[in-house]
Amino acid sequence: MDTFPLIATGVASTSLNGEILAIRYTKIVCKNDHKDEYESLDSVYQQMEKDGSDFVKLSKTEGQIVKERQKFIVHKINKDTSIEDVKDAYLKLHLLSMKLVKPNTINLEGIFSALPNVAWTNQGPIHPNDLDELRSEYDSLYVRSLDKFPCLTDYVIPNGVRIADANRVRLGAYLSEGTTIMHEGFVNFNAGTLGPSMIEGRISAGVVVGKNSDLGGGCSTMGTLSGGNNIKISVGEDCLLGANSGLGIPLGDRCIIEAGLYLTGGSKVEILNPDNELIETVKASTLSGQDDLLFIRNSLTGAIQCKPNGKSVILNETLHKND
Amino acid sequence: MDTFPLIATGVASTSLNGEILAIRYTKIVCKNDHKDEYESLDSVYQQMEKDGSDFVKLSKTEGQIVKERQKFIVHKINKDTSIEDVKDAYLKLHLLSMKLVKPNTINLEGIFSALPNVAWTNQGPIHPNDLDELRSEYDSLYVRSLDKFPCLTDYVIPNGVRIADANRVRLGAYLSEGTTIMHEGFVNFNAGTLGPSMIEGRISAGVVVGKNSDLGGGCSTMGTLSGGNNIKISVGEDCLLGANSGLGIPLGDRCIIEAGLYLTGGSKVEILNPDNELIETVKASTLSGQDDLLFIRNSLTGAIQCKPNGKSVILNETLHKND
Amino acid sequence: MDTFPLIATGVASTSLNGEILAIRYTKIVCKNDHKDEYESLDSVYQQMEKDGSDFVKLSKTEGQIVKERQKFIVHKINKDTSIEDVKDAYLKLHLLSMKLVKPNTINLEGIFSALPNVAWTNQGPIHPNDLDELRSEYDSLYVRSLDKFPCLTDYVIPNGVRIADANRVRLGAYLSEGTTIMHEGFVNFNAGTLGPSMIEGRISAGVVVGKNSDLGGGCSTMGTLSGGNNIKISVGEDCLLGANSGLGIPLGDRCIIEAGLYLTGGSKVEILNPDNELIETVKASTLSGQDDLLFIRNSLTGAIQCKPNGKSVILNETLHKND
Numbered sequence: 001m002d003t004f005p006l007i008a009t010g011v012a013s014t015s016l017n018g019e020i021l022a023i024r025y026t027k028i029v030c031k032n033d034h035k036d037e038y039e040s041l042d043s044v045y046q047q048m049e050k051d052g053s054d055f056v057k058l059s060k061t062e063g064q065i066v067k068e069r070q071k072f073i074v075h076k077i078n079k080d081t082s083i084e085d086v087k088d089a090y091l092k093l094h095l096l097s098m099k100l101v102k103p104n105t106i107n108l109e110g111i112f113s114a115l116p117n118v119a120w121t122n123q124g125p126i127h128p129n130d131l132d133e134l135r136s137e138y139d140s141l142y143v144r145s146l147d148k149f150p151c152l153t154d155y156v157i158p159n160g161v162r163i164a165d166a167n168r169v170r171l172g173a174y175l176s177e178g179t180t181i182m183h184e185g186f187v188n189f190n191a192g193t194l195g196p197s198m199i200e201g202r203i204s205a206g207v208v209v210g211k212n213s214d215l216g217g218g219c220s221t222m223g224t225l226s227g228g229n230n231i232k233i234s235v236g237e238d239c240l241l242g243a244n245s246g247l248g249i250p251l252g253d254r255c256i257i258e259a260g261l262y263l264t265g266g267s268k269v270e271i272l273n274p275d276n277e278l279i280e281t282v283k284a285s286t287l288s289g290q291d292d293l294l295f296i297r298n299s300l301t302g303a304i305q306c307k308p309n310g311k312s313v314i315l316n317e318t319l320h321k322n323d
Numbered sequence: 324m325d326t327f328p329l330i331a332t333g334v335a336s337t338s339l340n341g342e343i344l345a346i347r348y349t350k351i352v353c354k355n356d357h358k359d360e361y362e363s364l365d366s367v368y369q370q371m372e373k374d375g376s377d378f379v380k381l382s383k384t385e386g387q388i389v390k391e392r393q394k395f396i397v398h399k400i401n402k403d404t405s406i407e408d409v410k411d412a413y414l415k416l417h418l419l420s421m422k423l424v425k426p427n428t429i430n431l432e433g434i435f436s437a438l439p440n441v442a443w444t445n446q447g448p449i450h451p452n453d454l455d456e457l458r459s460e461y462d463s464l465y466v467r468s469l470d471k472f473p474c475l476t477d478y479v480i481p482n483g484v485r486i487a488d489a490n491r492v493r494l495g496a497y498l499s500e501g502t503t504i505m506h507e508g509f510v511n512f513n514a515g516t517l518g519p520s521m522i523e524g525r526i527s528a529g530v531v532v533g534k535n536s537d538l539g540g541g542c543s544t545m546g547t548l549s550g551g552n553n554i555k556i557s558v559g560e561d562c563l564l565g566a567n568s569g570l571g572i573p574l575g576d577r578c579i580i581e582a583g584l585y586l587t588g589g590s591k592v593e594i595l596n597p598d599n600e601l602i603e604t605v606k607a608s609t610l611s612g613q614d615d616l617l618f619i620r621n622s623l624t625g626a627i628q629c630k631p632n633g634k635s636v637i638l639n640e641t642l643h644k645n646d
Numbered sequence: 647m648d649t650f651p652l653i654a655t656g657v658a659s660t661s662l663n664g665e666i667l668a669i670r671y672t673k674i675v676c677k678n679d680h681k682d683e684y685e686s687l688d689s690v691y692q693q694m695e696k697d698g699s700d701f702v703k704l705s706k707t708e709g710q711i712v713k714e715r716q717k718f719i720v721h722k723i724n725k726d727t728s729i730e731d732v733k734d735a736y737l738k739l740h741l742l743s744m745k746l747v748k749p750n751t752i753n754l755e756g757i758f759s760a761l762p763n764v765a766w767t768n769q770g771p772i773h774p775n776d777l778d779e780l781r782s783e784y785d786s787l788y789v790r791s792l793d794k795f796p797c798l799t800d801y802v803i804p805n806g807v808r809i810a811d812a813n814r815v816r817l818g819a820y821l822s823e824g825t826t827i828m829h830e831g832f833v834n835f836n837a838g839t840l841g842p843s844m845i846e847g848r849i850s851a852g853v854v855v856g857k858n859s860d861l862g863g864g865c866s867t868m869g870t871l872s873g874g875n876n877i878k879i880s881v882g883e884d885c886l887l888g889a890n891s892g893l894g895i896p897l898g899d900r901c902i903i904e905a906g907l908y909l910t911g912g913s914k915v916e917i918l919n920p921d922n923e924l925i926e927t928v929k930a931s932t933l934s935g936q937d938d939l940l941f942i943r944n945s946l947t948g949a950i951q952c953k954p955n956g957k958s959v960i961l962n963e964t965l966h967k968n969d
Binding site: 117122128131144145146148149186202204218260264298301303304 | 797812888889905944945948
């Protein structure tokens with residue numbers, strides 16, 4: 001059933017000028033799932049539109065400058081078109097992190113332009129230009145991040161997940177139960193894990209990791225946003241990317257990349273049979289999506305080699321009971 | 324003299340249901356060191372046991388929900404058996420970080436099961452399920468980490484140590500005076516440094532680094548918890564792991580691993596004499612614990628090579644006066 | 647025109663003993679630019695010197711312990727000599743981060759000795775020895791960093807810049823408009839970017855990156871402070887350091903280092919012509935500062951190779967509109 005149209009309610013944080021900086025959506029209602037609730041919210045939405053206001057009118061507002069920076073909001077997305085404004089952007093990021101949609105399945109075009117740069121402070125989101133004025137309002141005010149995207153955990157706390165350093169997972173990450181993101185792990189928006197997994201490396205935007213896979217410390221998955229290429233990288237199930245390794249092709253299931261080896265799509269790779277005899281030499285990209293491969297750099301010849309993967313990767317179960 | 328039996332007092336943080344989330348132990352008394360004090364605490368402990376309570380009874384409790392989440396505690400460990408509950412777990416992590424015991428010398432079996440997953444917030448430890456209820460209690464509430472282990476510095480501040488990013492050192496780390504953990508450094512529990520050292524890479528659980536060694540930016544030491552092997556890795560004294568390098572064998576003293584080289588136990592290595600002549604080819608694991616080795620990858624042949632290390636590593640003293 | 651002499655006013659954070667821990671300079675006046683204002687501040691400064699006080703006297707002081715840890719300060723630097731005390735150190739770090747001087751153009755000798763180690767807490771800078779006493783003053787007190795250097799954003803918020811994880815950029819970083827520091831990026835003091843750039847790797851002390859360059863995830867630039875060499879590394883314009891790569895030579899413009907390749911100054915490199923024919927073999931350091939080079943490790947022979955760079959690096963513009 002289609003996710004769209006949908007309506008969501010939430011609380012917007014604004015700048016001192018009333019510009020929306022960020023939105024916490026607390027309820028998302030899909031028309032196809034809950035028609036009545038949808039229509040009741042839709043009438044509120046239409047009233048707001050008529051009033052020409054971004055915000056639900058409150059009968060009273062608190063006097064305090066801090067409280068005034070929080071406003072109730074209702075937002076509707078009819079069709080999955082490109083992102084027009086900050087309300088669209090936050091709603092789509094929530095859809096991903098609440099796991100209502102999978103990475104790479106919705107239209108995120110325009111998200112960078114729609115998101116304002118925000119100072120994510122210990123006192124909430126603040127417009128960078130307002131920092132000086134607001135500094136005197138607080139005993140202690142400091143910036144945790146100065147970025148268009150917030151931390152996932154500022155907005156959504158997924159069940160059964162560990163995130164050792166909350167700074168390193170963006171809102172828009174899709175994290176399945178049983179996922180552990182260690183201190184060196186990182187997950188961008190529109191990216192994530194489809195099952196239990198141990199993530200000590202970097203999941204770039206657009207990259208999806210299958211269940212029971214292990215991304216070793218400091219490993220890299222090539223992104224498509226900047227400096228990368230145009231092919232969406234993915235990691236299958238039961239895979240292991242070694243520490244400080246790198247991945248530039250989509251990987252099938254039960255594949256291993258040796259620690260320290262960066263496999264780019266253009267790397268030429270020697271294919272060996274189980275007896276370690278050279279069969280042929282191919283470009284790594286031709287191995288995209290194939291299962292049961294082991295990639296190493298031969299430590300005597302320096303050649304990147306690929307052989308059938310005999311070992312299977314077994315995640316340490318105790319590490320993944322995240323309760 | 325034996326560390327155990329010992330008794331400790333501290334303050335427990337609890338969930339709204341009264342479940343213990345974390346404990347700050349402020350006093351630890353070993354029977355063999357301070358018999359009288361030990362016995363006086365033991366009588367309090369036995370009273371608690373009789374009362375069937377985890378907590379020391381206070382004559383009054385504050386009305387506030389926040390204060391109620393903090394409770395006094397007395398805990399005893401008779402023998403160094405495996406970890407049974409959160410009280411054992413925190414006490415053993417404190418023993419390591421207070422440097423009362425060295426890494427790999429106490430029984431930490433069961434620690435993952437004993438530790439609950441906790442939301443480490445700017446307002447203290449909170450049960451993930453309590454976050455929604457507590458959000459309204461605070462002007463600003465956000466999650467710094469969602470993990471079983473807390474940051475070291477939330478519980479223990481070691482003397483003469485710098486930790487550039489406190490998120491990246493877990494309670495249970497053993498950090499000696501003169502240690503500097505830079506932003507890219509990381510130290511897991513049951514791991515650490517035995518003397519002054521510059522740590523810009525990752526010290527995995529179980530890994531110990533000797534004095535005057537330097538772990539370059541982003542370097543990796545293979546752990547034994549997940550995706551690694553079964554041999555405990557260690558780094559001797561006066562060693563240098565280059566930036567983005569990796570280590571899969573225990574290293575002796577005065578060894579160097581070239582920047583960017585990942586040395587796994589299974590790597591085949593060419594042994595060269597001081598005149599750069601090939602003597603033999605061995606598996607890296609056979610070089611475990613040997614002193615004065617320099618490991619490089621020959622940039623023309625691609626072979627991993629090992630030669631006698633002529634240069635010695637000298638730590639920059641000014642960087643290590645951490646006062 | 648010369649930056650020095652100059653006078654600055656600011657607010658100092660002190661320990662409970664009155665020792666200066668850190669200073670936020672809010673105004674810096676160069677004599678050569680604003681002679682009148684300079685001289686008026688100079689008379690205040692001279693009065694302070696006469697009083698033998700580090701601090702401007704206030705008619706009233708607040709009773710609260712917390713407020714007393716903040717004091718007004720006026721400081722003068724006549725000539726660019728080495729750093730004598732914490733006031734010099736913070737003033738020079740501010741000069742860099744406010745972009746009044748470029749990295750490597752002022753004398754920073756003595757900075758490590760001049761800077762005290764500070765607990766950077768959620769409640770401001772605190773002397774590590776004062777933590778226990780101050781813990782009871784606050785509902786929640788925790789250490790974000792235990793280091794001589796603070797985060798850049800605690801003191802200076804540069805325009806048009808994004809810093810995904812504020813913990814990873816030190817005061818003293820020089821960040822030009824259009825710079826994005828991603829979660830894996832890092833910038834030390836006396837280092838930075840000269841124009842728009844995407845930084846997902848580590849900019850070591852003394853390293854400067856030219857405009858429109860891209861440092862891939864986890865890449866390393868060799869520093870000169872510890873474990874490195876003595877040659878200042880730099881990156882030219884329109885360069886790309888691949889993910890998990892490393893750089894040990896100063897790089898010209900339009901150069902590319904392949905993902906995963908660590909190029910040290912001592913690496914021997916095969917020079918190829920555009921037809922991929924070997925011309926000669928040289929030490930990487932002889933290629934310092936040359937433009938239009940592409941460095942790869944041949945994935946079949948394991949040799950590091952350098953060829954003319956045909957492709958040009960184009961930064962994704964949308965990612966760099968940091969407003």
